[in-house]
Each structure stands twice: as structure tokens, then as C-alpha cells.
Amino acid sequence: MWFAIAMLFMALLSSLDIGIYSYIGYKTNVTPFQYGLISAMWSAVFIISNLFLGKVSDKGNNKFLIVISFLSIMVTGVLFSFHNLTFLAIAYMFHALGVASSNLAISTTIFEIKSSDKWKYYIELQKFSFYLIRGLGLLSFYFIYDVIPFDYIIYFSVAVGLLTFLSLPKVSLKVERILHSFSQDFNSITDHIKMLSYLAYDSINSLPNAVKQGFISYKRVSTKMISLSMFFATFTGDYIFTILPLLIKSDISLSLLWLSYGITAIIISLSLILFSMFSNTNNKKVALFSIIARGIWLVSILSFVNNTLNLIAYIAISSVLFSVIDIALYNIFSENSSGYGSHIYYTLRELGTLTGSLLVGIAFTLGKEVFITIPIISTIISALMLLIA
Incomplete structure (x- = not known):
């Protein structure tokens, strides 16, 4: 029950x-x-929150984290009710704190309550339910926008936040991530022993095969490179999506924009089911293909987004590809970090948003050539970081 309410x-x-x-x-x-600065400030708050709350997460204090999230969204609702730019911007910053603390709270709960062999399943289930409910929520915005003030949607979220706090199980025995880390280290040691014994009882000519069987077969992926790849992949998308509402608001209404995102x-949620059924969700090759394909799509199709149907197609394809990237890279990161340091991944991902949001406001004023060239470069770097990892 707690998982459904938390999602x-x-x-x-x-x-x-x-x-x-x-x-x-x-x-x-x-x-x-x-507009770009407001988006960047949201990312800055998110990053700082992750840095400060990351240690709380690693200690397993999930209840404290969800309390912070609940209180932050409550403040968001109060500030939003003033409906002017300054208060709306501040409300958006408190929303960032709420998102950061809730992400860490739920991740901590999954990594400590659930067995490590179930982590991949719950990460995929989390992403699927997250996008499905988000879609339904945005569709509801479209249908009730002219009937119910947007403020009430925030108040409803506050109520669900309280239910999440009440239902979320407290982490008491904090051993699952420790056991997984020990298992990873033990596997690494046994693989090295296997390599040495292979050499001791066979000829030196079999060295290449021994290395392949013993060492290279269990070479750990660099979580730093995985996080950097995610940084540049996030930068590419948010660089464009930050400015998108201002580019299309003369052609598409706010409610239609919410409908498109919904x-x-x-x-995305339906695509993730197919992805988990027919593909390995921690596959570097899948992530690499998605990074390159998304970069090409974002840059080449942007000029054709001038009606609702094109907008839905543009957002849908780029978002599906980003979800595949996020799931694949996060699964790889979690497996190689034994569930620790989730705040590092989240921080670098959001740092990509911050950098993209800040840069697009400047690049947009320098002309179309500069505006389009930057996401091409960031896509190439993201792919290279993944290849190096």
C-alpha cells in the first residue's frame, strides 16, 4: 500500500x-x-537539497525526508495563492525541495526494505506508475482547469503527502545495501582468484582467456562516467524544453500544453512496459542508442512544432527516449554503487537541467545557429561519457 501512495x-x-x-x-x-533563470533556480535548490539530504538518505532516515517533502509542498500551496511572478517563483523553489526529499525518501525505502534482487523490478515499476499517474494528473488539469482553481490541485497533493508520511514504513534494520555492497566486493575477489588459479594450472599462453574470464568479465562500470553521461543527456533535453512554452504559447493554449504532456x-508508461519486457533495462547499448536518437530528434524536429498533434509527437518521442536513458543509466548506477549515493546521480542529472536552463536564455539571444549547435555537442559528449564508463 505504501508504494502505491508514494507513487x-x-x-x-x-x-x-x-x-x-x-x-x-x-x-x-x-x-x-x-524564465530560464527560474528553471535554473529550481535545479539549484534541487541540487543543494540533494547534497545536504544525501547523507540523511544514506543513513536510512526516510521518515524525516518525507516530512520535509510534505512541509515543502504545503508552503508551495500558500505562496502560489498570491499569483504574482515573485511568489510563484518562490513557490516553485519550495516545490524543488519537496521533489528532492521525496525522491530520496522513496529510493531509500526501496533500497532498504526490498531485497537487492528486487531493486531492478521496483525501479521499473516506480517509473511506470510514476508516468502513468503523472499523465492522468495532467489530463485532469486539462479537464478541470476552467472549473477548479489550480491552487486546489496543490492542496490535494499536500493531503497525499500526509498519507505518504503515515503509510511509509520506517527503515529500522539498515543492512540490505551493506549486504549488496559486500556481495559485489566478494564477487570481484572471487573473479580475481579464478584468474590467478587459471594461470597457475594452465600455460602462460592462455593469459588472454584467463583475463577475459576472471577480470574483464567483472570490471565495474564507472558510476562517475554514468552520472556525467546523464548530466549531458539531461542538459540536451532541458535546454530545449525550458524555452518551449515561450516558443509555442502563441499557437497552443496552456490547457492544450498540459493535455499534450499528459x-x-x-x-511513456506503456512504452516502459514494452521496454522492460523485451529489453535488458541496464544495457549500455540501449542507453547509447537512445541518447543519440533523442539528440537527433530534438534538434531536427523542433521547427515543425506548431500544432497540438506535432507537439504531442515531439514531446512523446523525446520523453520516451529520455525515460529509457534514465532507467538504463540508473539501473547501471545502482548496481555498481550497491544502492548508495543516489543523491550523486540525482544531483548531476539536475545539474544538467540547471546548466541547460541558464545557457538557453543566453544562447537564444545569439541566433538560431548557436541555439541549435549546443544540444548537438552535448549529445555527442553524453554518448562519449557512456562509452568510456
């Missing part, structure tokens, strides 16, 4: 992310530079 809360927070940010773009006289999220 509802996280998905509502994600819906509010799109809802509040696009509301600011449509309902205020924000400039492109200010349909996209549901498409």
Missing part, C-alpha cells in the same frame, strides 16, 4: 512541476531570460 505523491509532484512552470510562462509577463506521460 501517487511523486507523480503529483511531477505534474505540479510542469503545471507551475508552464503557468508562470503563460500567466505572467516573464522574459525568456527570467498524453505523453501515458504513452
Whole structure:
């Protein structure tokens, strides 16, 4: 039960992310530079929150983390009710704190409550339910926007946050990640012993095969390179999506924008089921293909986004590819870090958002050539980081 309620809360927070940010773009006289700066400030708060709360997460204090999230969203609702640019921007910052603390709270609970052989399953289930509920939430924004004030949606999220706190099991025995880390180290030692024994009882000519069987077969992936690859992949998308509402608001209404994001999220959730059924979700090759394909799609199709159908297709395909990238890289990261240091992955991912948000406001004023060249370069770097890992 706790998992379902927690997924509802996280998905509502994600819906509010799109809802509040696009509301600011449509309902205020924000400039492109200010809009990019607000997005960057959200990312800065998210990053700082992860850095400070990461140690709390590694200690297993999930209840404390979810309390912070609940209180942050409560403050968000109060500030949003003033409906001017300054208060909306501050409300958006508190929303960032709420998202950061809830991510860490749920990740900590999964890694300590669930057996390590179930981590991959729950990460995939988390992503599927997250996007499905987020999609339904954004669709509801579209249908009730003219009937119920947006403020009430935030208040409903606060109530779900309270239910999440009450239902979330407290982590008492903090051993699962320790055991997984020990298992990883033990596997590494036994593989090295296997290599040495292979050499001792066979000829020196079999060295290449011994190395292949004993060492290279268990070479750990660099979590640092995985996180950097995620940084540049996130940068590429958020660089474009930060400015997107301002580019299309003369052609597409706010409610239609929410409808587009809602349909996209549901498409993503269904795609993730197929992805988990027919592909290895911690496969570097799958992630590499998705990084390259997404970069090409984002750059080449942007100029054709001038109606709702094209917008849905543009967001859907790029978002599905990003979800595949995120799941694959996070699974690889978690497996090689034994579930520790999730805040590092989240921090670098959000740092990509911050950098992209800041840079796009400047690049947009320098002309189309500069604007388009930057995401091409970041896509190439992201792919190279993954290859090096």
C-alpha cells in the first residue's frame, strides 16, 4: 500500500512541476531570460537539497525526508495563492525541495526494505506508475482547469503527502545495501582468484582467456562516467524544453500544453512496459542508442512544432527516449554503487537541467545557429561519457 501512495505523491509532484512552470510562462509577463533563470533556480535548490539530504538518505532516515517533502509542498500551496511572478517563483523553489526529499525518501525505502534482487523490478515499476499517474494528473488539469482553481490541485497533493508520511514504513534494520555492497566486493575477489588459479594450472599462453574470464568479465562500470553521461543527456533535453512554452504559447493554449504532456506521460508508461519486457533495462547499448536518437530528434524536429498533434509527437518521442536513458543509466548506477549515493546521480542529472536552463536564455539571444549547435555537442559528449564508463 505504501508504494502505491508514494507513487501517487511523486507523480503529483511531477505534474505540479510542469503545471507551475508552464503557468508562470503563460500567466505572467516573464522574459525568456527570467524564465530560464527560474528553471535554473529550481535545479539549484534541487541540487543543494540533494547534497545536504544525501547523507540523511544514506543513513536510512526516510521518515524525516518525507516530512520535509510534505512541509515543502504545503508552503508551495500558500505562496502560489498570491499569483504574482515573485511568489510563484518562490513557490516553485519550495516545490524543488519537496521533489528532492521525496525522491530520496522513496529510493531509500526501496533500497532498504526490498531485497537487492528486487531493486531492478521496483525501479521499473516506480517509473511506470510514476508516468502513468503523472499523465492522468495532467489530463485532469486539462479537464478541470476552467472549473477548479489550480491552487486546489496543490492542496490535494499536500493531503497525499500526509498519507505518504503515515503509510511509509520506517527503515529500522539498515543492512540490505551493506549486504549488496559486500556481495559485489566478494564477487570481484572471487573473479580475481579464478584468474590467478587459471594461470597457475594452465600455460602462460592462455593469459588472454584467463583475463577475459576472471577480470574483464567483472570490471565495474564507472558510476562517475554514468552520472556525467546523464548530466549531458539531461542538459540536451532541458535546454530545449525550458524555452518551449515561450516558443509555442502563441499557437497552443496552456490547457492544450498540459493535455499534450499528459498524453505523453501515458504513452511513456506503456512504452516502459514494452521496454522492460523485451529489453535488458541496464544495457549500455540501449542507453547509447537512445541518447543519440533523442539528440537527433530534438534538434531536427523542433521547427515543425506548431500544432497540438506535432507537439504531442515531439514531446512523446523525446520523453520516451529520455525515460529509457534514465532507467538504463540508473539501473547501471545502482548496481555498481550497491544502492548508495543516489543523491550523486540525482544531483548531476539536475545539474544538467540547471546548466541547460541558464545557457538557453543566453544562447537564444545569439541566433538560431548557436541555439541549435549546443544540444548537438552535448549529445555527442553524453554518448562519449557512456562509452568510456
